[in-house]
Amino acid sequence: MNILEINSLTSSYNSNIAIEDITFKVKEKEYLCIVGENGSGKSTLVKTIVGLQNKDKGSIKINLKSEEISYLSQSSLKDLNFPATVKEVILTGTQKHKKLPFYTKEDHEEVNNICKTFGISDLLNKKIGGLSGGQKQRVMLARALCKNPKLLILDEPCSGLDINISRELYKTLSDLNKNQGITIIMVTHDLTEIKNYANRIIVLNRTIKYDGSVKDWKGI
Amino acid sequence: MQEIIELLNYPFISRALIVGISISFCAALIGVLLVLKKYSMIGHGLGEIGFASLSLAVALGLPPLYVSIPILIIASFVIMAFSQKKGASGDVVIAIVSTGALTFGVIITALTKGFNIDVCNYMFGSILAMTNQDVIISIVLSILVVIAYVIFYNRLFLITYDEEYAKASGINVTFYQFLLALVTALVIVIGMRLMGTLLISSLIVFPAIISKRLTTSFKGLVIVSAIVSVVCFVIGIFVSFFMNLPTGASIVAVNILLLIIAIIVSKIMKR
Numbered sequence: 001m002n003i004l005e006i007n008s009l010t011s012s013y014n015s016n017i018a019i020e021d022i023t024f025k026v027k028e029k030e031y032l033c034i035v036g037e038n039g040s041g042k043s044t045l046v047k048t049i050v051g052l053q054n055k056d057k058g059s060i061k062i063n064l065k066s067e068e069i070s071y072l073s074q075s076s077l078k079d080l081n082f083p084a085t086v087k088e089v090i091l092t093g094t095q096k097h098k099k100l101p102f103y104t105k106e107d108h109e110e111v112n113n114i115c116k117t118f119g120i121s122d123l124l125n126k127k128i129g130g131l132s133g134g135q136k137q138r139v140m141l142a143r144a145l146c147k148n149p150k151l152l153i154l155d156e157p158c159s160g161l162d163i164n165i166s167r168e169l170y171k172t173l174s175d176l177n178k179n180q181g182i183t184i185i186m187v188t189h190d191l192t193e194i195k196n197y198a199n200r201i202i203v204l205n206r207t208i209k210y211d212g213s214v215k216d217w218k219g220i
Numbered sequence: 221m222q223e224i225i226e227l228l229n230y231p232f233i234s235r236a237l238i239v240g241i242s243i244s245f246c247a248a249l250i251g252v253l254l255v256l257k258k259y260s261m262i263g264h265g266l267g268e269i270g271f272a273s274l275s276l277a278v279a280l281g282l283p284p285l286y287v288s289i290p291i292l293i294i295a296s297f298v299i300m301a302f303s304q305k306k307g308a309s310g311d312v313v314i315a316i317v318s319t320g321a322l323t324f325g326v327i328i329t330a331l332t333k334g335f336n337i338d339v340c341n342y343m344f345g346s347i348l349a350m351t352n353q354d355v356i357i358s359i360v361l362s363i364l365v366v367i368a369y370v371i372f373y374n375r376l377f378l379i380t381y382d383e384e385y386a387k388a389s390g391i392n393v394t395f396y397q398f399l400l401a402l403v404t405a406l407v408i409v410i411g412m413r414l415m416g417t418l419l420i421s422s423l424i425v426f427p428a429i430i431s432k433r434l435t436t437s438f439k440g441l442v443i444v445s446a447i448v449s450v451v452c453f454v455i456g457i458f459v460s461f462f463m464n465l466p467t468g469a470s471i472v473a474v475n476i477l478l479l480i481i482a483i484i485v486s487k488i489m490k491r
């Protein structure tokens with residue numbers, strides 16, 4: 001079953017067309033990577049999918065409830081002095097389908113469980129700005145996984161992290177994809193790293209330059 | 221101590237205290253959001269627009285609240301809308317509009333009543349300015365603000381911490397931003413005659429800046445800010461009375477002192 005169907009999608013900033021005539025479908029349980037140079041429109045594409053960026057033309061059909069989608073943005077480098085604990089941040093991941101934003105006992109339990117899985121339980125009461133890059137990305141991923149999403153959209157989750165930590169994170173994502181059947185759409189630069197995990201890549205440069213398996217990609 | 225208790229027998233002092241405590245409490249709650257979102261210029265801009273609205277009210281011979289409330293609400297919405305625009309820098313718009321409003325207020329004042337003690341009170345605050353109507357309005361306002369704050373607390377945190385994620389989660393961010401603008405406008409309208417139009421924004425900004433240095437959690441920040449705000453207000457208002465200084469200026473001075481202490485304490489704690 002297709003989880004996402006995108007048809008001749010075009011989106012621009014003022015007069016600058018960032019992505020043009022994009023068409024592709026994503027099946028359930030796929031692990032899709034979107035690659036491309038800086039400024040090729042990768043972030044714009046995922047932002048348009050999650051509704052943060054307006055589209056000029058085309059259609060986006062998502063066969064999921066909106067709360068079944070989780071998004072992790074590229075620029076998670078926020079004010080380092082922002083007074084917020086890891087727990088306060090992760091809990092916000094449970095707000096997606098709430099009319100009134102009160103946290104229940106289940107929400108707290110869920111957050112505790114996810115943190116155990118990610119080995120970040122001891123960070124819960126730390127200030128978010130004081131974490132290392134790798135710890136912070138794991139916190140953000142933990143938040144994205146609240147409420148069992150079916151589709152995970154990640155924009156360069158490993159940018160700025162050293163290679164070992166990135167590898168670990170890619171492995172975690174791959175496990176989530178294999179074991180829990182979560183569909184993953186990930187923007188990344190690390191083609192060499194993800195070729196062992198992703199079943200499909202889309203190479204973007206304003207338009208789609210390639211769409212297929214990682215093995216068959218020969219470069220432009 | 222005896223003197224302070226005797227002071228409370230003066231109705232104008234107890235009015236100023238009730239209005240001031242409710243307003244400084246509300247100001248701290250919204251100040252946390254405004255400071256973290258880097259919207260603190262909104263408060264300052266609205267203060268200056270508030271001065272223009274007071275001058276206009278005096279020139280027209282109308283009650284100040286009736287003129288100021290609509291003007292400030294509209295101004296807060298306009299400023300908030302500009303702050304949202306991508307590219308257009310909101311702070312430039314605020315700077316232009318607010319200095320324009322200040323100029324307008326000064327010209328009207330010069331043309332009508334001329335500069336007198338009233339103008340000074342408008343700008344730097346007067347303990348005598350509060351009426352019974354102000355007392356009622358400020359109590360009602362603070363109750364409403366607290367209720368809304370409690371209900372939407374987790375939402376407000378999410379939007380403040382990560383607006384993009386909030387939007388992607390399907391939360392109507394614009395609604396909360398305009399709600400925040402509305403509350404800011406009301407807090408400024410009610411507080412500005414007591415605190416002074418040029419100083420009212422410090423009631424919003426200082427408690428959050430002070431507390432940000434001392435807390436690790438958002439909840440902690442909100443609670444400490446509210447306490448800091450009210451305590452500084454109460455100390456400041458008595459300083460104002462005993463030393464015969466403008467109210468707003470005395471309160472800001474107490475805040476500045478506390479900020480310096482907070483900076484030193486946080487530096488020591490980090491070691």
Ligand SMILES: Nc1ncnc2c1ncn2[C@@H]1O[C@H](COP(=O)(O)OP(=O)(O)OP(=O)(O)O)[C@@H](O)[C@H]1O
Nearest residue numbers: 013016018036037038039040041042043044045074
């Ligand atoms: N907020 C914005 N306002 C105006 N133009 C923008 C904005 N964001 C992106 N662009 C432009 O749109 C184009 C695509 O940008 P986008 O951020 O989608 O690229 P990207 O592939 O994600 O790049 P990177 O690898 O650096 O993250 C670029 O030409 C960029 O200059």
Ligand SMILES: [Mg+2]
Nearest residue numbers: 042043044074
């Ligand atoms: Mg990008």
